[in-house]
Structures are given as structure tokens and as C-alpha cells.
């Protein structure tokens with residue numbers, strides 16, 4: 001499952017396998033300063049390292065996907081990026097897939113450089129998948145989509161985000177009445193056409209959004225659903241928004257698991273409770 005050695009197997013296939021083995025819960029590693037303080041750690045690079053490695057060591061052997069939030073590592077400059085590299089190495093060894101939440105998006109030529117940073121074999125920050133923003137135009141993501149496909153990696157395109165500020169842009173409609181969010185999902189679906197069991201191009205749709213806002217019934221890629229836990233969405237909400245049988249659904253929770261640290265056992269128990277609440281309500285997961 002290592003992000004260093006993925007060339008032969010498509011991301012969608014590796015993800016489907018990981019979820020079948022470990023369940024759909026994706027846990028985020030978000031070293032918020034408040035969480036560092038609540039764990040009794042200093043808010044500096046040494047505290048970041050203790051926090052991030054404790055969480056990773058506790059969780060990466062159990063969850064299908066671990067999602068470090070790049071922003072909280074970048075805060076500490078090169079020392080923070082060095083910690084992120086250790087998180088990536090530790091996660092690979094423990095067998096979870098790595099989704100780096102980094103929300104990149106730029107003109108095509110710069111997007112190609114981001115692609116080399118995160119989706120190229122041998123790059124220091126190579127991961128299994130990244131989050132990307134389509135708001136410079138879906139076509140500007142082409143370098144990332146092409147590299148992901150050729151190296152067995154994935155991308156998750158922001159479609160309908162979990163935050164309330166996303167409504168105005170993402171629910172805007174074009175002349176045919178299609179929302180921006182739906183047009184992102186439809187563009188991603190075209191890249192996944194014919195892929196089995198899942199394509200490599202995922203979308204991000206928050207677990208906090210209204211049911212039916214985005215049609216996913218014919219979408220055959222992974223769907224990252226942040227907002228489960230600290231942002232208020234429950235397992236019941238996940239079912240209400242996505243239904244019980246959506247293939248490739250990855251409900252994601254960060255703070256609601258991490259607040260149980262620093263005990264590794266308590267972190268693992270919190271992740272298991274979250275996973276059990278989903279399993280009770282999404283029987284096919």
C-alpha cells in the first residue's frame with residue numbers, strides 16, 4: 001500500500017481494498033494549537049512532532065485512510081515539513097493510505113509543479129492522494145489527474161465543501177440550472193468512466209450539506225465527506241446525505257478523534273467508536 005511503490009495498481013482499486021479490510025473511516029491528523037495545549041504539549045515544532053507521531057502511530061495501523069492537514073505542518077516552516085515527512089513514513093509502514101489535505105489549485109504549469117511535489121514517485125512528500133481545488137477551472141487540474149493516473153495515485157476535487165461559506169459559490173447555477181458543485185462532480189465522473197471498482201478522481205462533499213444537493217448516484221469515484229464529528233454531522237447525517245450504499249464513501253473526522261489524546265489507547269478507542277457508529281448505520285460499509 002506504500003505511496004512509494006504504487007506504480008502498477010490504480011488508486012481506486014487500492015482504496016476499495018483498504019476500505020474492505022479496515023472500513024471507510026478516514027481520520028485526519030490536524031495538529032491544532034488548541035489540541036497541542038490540551039495534550040500538555042508546547043505549541044512549537046517539538047510539540048507538533050509529539051502530537052503528530054503519537055496520533056499516527058496510534059491510528060495508522062487501523063484506519064484505511066489517514067489524512068494529515070498540511071496547513072498545521074506548514075505553520076512551523078521547514079521543521080514542520082520534516083515532521084510531515086515522518087508522519088508519511090510512519091503511515092506507510094503501518095499500512096494506511098495517505099491522503100494529504102493540501103487543497104492545491106493553480107494555472108496548469110504551476111499545477112504541474114504541485115503534482116511533482118505530491119504525486120511523483122520518489123518525491124519527499126509523495127502520498128497516495130491529495131485534495132485539489134477546481135476553482136481555477138477543472139481543466140487546470142489536468143497535470144495532477146494525468147500524473148495520478150500514471151503513478152497509481154488519486155486526487156480529491158473540492159465540489160461541495162463542509163463549511164457554510166462555500167454555499168454562495170458552490171450552489172450557484174449555470175444557464176442550464178446545474179450547480180457549480182454538480183458540474184465538478186460531473187467532470188470528475190467523466191475521468192472515472194469505465195473504471196472498476198472505483199476511479200482515481202474523487203470529490204469532496206461535506207457531511208454537513210443538505211441531502212440531494214449533489215447527485216452522486218452514477219459517480220464511480222471516492223467521495224471524501226469531512227464534517228463528521230467536530231463540525232456537527234453524525235453517522236445518521238452521513239446516511240441522510242449520502243444514502244446507505246454509496247461505494248467509495250469516506251466519512252472523515254479529525255478533532256473529534258484527536259481530542260481524546262494523548263493516550264494512544266484513547267485515540268484508537270475514539271476512532272473505533274466513530275467507525276462503529278458508521279458501521280451501524282451504513283451496513284454495506
Ligand SMILES: O=c1ccn([C@@H]2O[C@H](COP(=O)(O)O)[C@@H](O)[C@H]2O)c(=O)[nH]1
Pocket residue numbers: 028030069101160161162163204205206226227228229230231252253254255256
Ligand atoms: O470541505 C471540507 C474540506 C476539507 N476539510 C478539512 O477536513 C478537516 C476537518 O476537521 P474536523 O476537525 O473533523 O472538523 C480539516 O482538515 C479541514 O480543513 C473540511 O473540513 N471540509
